[in-house]
Amino acid sequence: MTAEAVATESPCAMMRREAKSSREDIERRRKAISHLRSEIIRLQGQADPDQKAIAALQQxxxxxxxxxxxxxxxxxxxEQVISENC
Structure with missing residues (x-):
């Protein structure tokens, strides 16, 4: 977004843009968590699992x-602020 667009953006539009960005970040984090859980399960299923690696991934x-x-x-x-004010 250009500096000019940000300068003319309404507070409600800015909050909606931030909310959209946050939802996208949350979705990315959920996918990363899912991938990490799968990796932990894969490591735990090995014949001689690397406990240090598993512990690091769990952390x-x-x-x-x-x-x-x-x-x-x-x-x-x-989102509560948006619904109350916009």
């Missing part, structure tokens, strides 16, 4: 899930 998974929860909460708040 990353927990971090992503926490970030997702925060993003969903922020989006919910933004």
């Amino acid at each position: 990353r998974l927990a971090s992503l899930e926490e970030q997702l929860q925060q993003e969903e909460l922020s989006l919910d708040t933004l």
Whole structure:
């Protein structure tokens, strides 16, 4: 978006654009979480699973899930503001 377009964008339009961007980010994070879960399951199914690798992936998974929860909460708040003010 150009600087001129941002300068003339209404607050409601800006919030809607941010909400759309947040929904897209949340969807990407959900896909990353799903991929990570699949990878953990694949590693656990091996004859001699690498426990350190699994533990590292599980730690990353927990971090992503926490970030997702925060993003969903922020989006919910933004959507409430939009519905009340726009």
